[in-house]
Amino acid sequence: ETGVTQSPTHLIKTRGQQVTLRCSSQSGHNTVSWYQQALGQGPQFIFQYYREEENGRGNFPPRFSGLQFPNYSSELNVNALELDDSALYLCASSKIADQETQYFGPGTRLLVL
């Protein structure tokens, strides 16, 4: 059974740029959730995707957007990067019938300069 994978592992961008992060869900899972984890804090829910549509969103502005593909992989896009967007971005996958049991990938560490 393949676990959740994310790419890239690290990324450095400058303020105002755009970034795309990628996630491959665990085999057999059909939902993907994205979280932002600032240093020293717990992860914060950004949004969840199911059947290629957004299925719930946290308190994040519209410049955070996502996609889910037919193979259940997903992308997180962030436009107009701000310094406060520097964080570890985590992807988690689950089955829609058991959404609370989420398995996380290793994360992408984004630094905005």
Added chain:
Amino acid sequence: QKEVEQDPGPLSVPEGAIVSLNCTYSNSAFQYFMWYRQYSRKGPELLMYTYSSGNKEDGRFTAQVDKSSKYISLFIRDSQPSDSATYLCAMSASNTGKLIFGQGTTLQVKP
């Protein structure tokens, strides 16, 4: 006030000690309660999952949920240096898929 409160620690214990980690919450709609372990620069790893109130045991780990007090705990018996990590509690209301995390408690188990 945050929906989920967790003492960030750090908590330092000798090897073999019993560790108690706790979270409190304010949202009575929470039905699902999870504990994750996160090593430095890694993603969170699901340790325990409990639905509603009660206890659940898995090896050296025991999770307790007291919904009347809005209080959850994770106990680690015979703690090992390899248990040194940040422990995150997480909660969710029914069928939302949105996990609300505590800040995490950093645990160090000294040999």
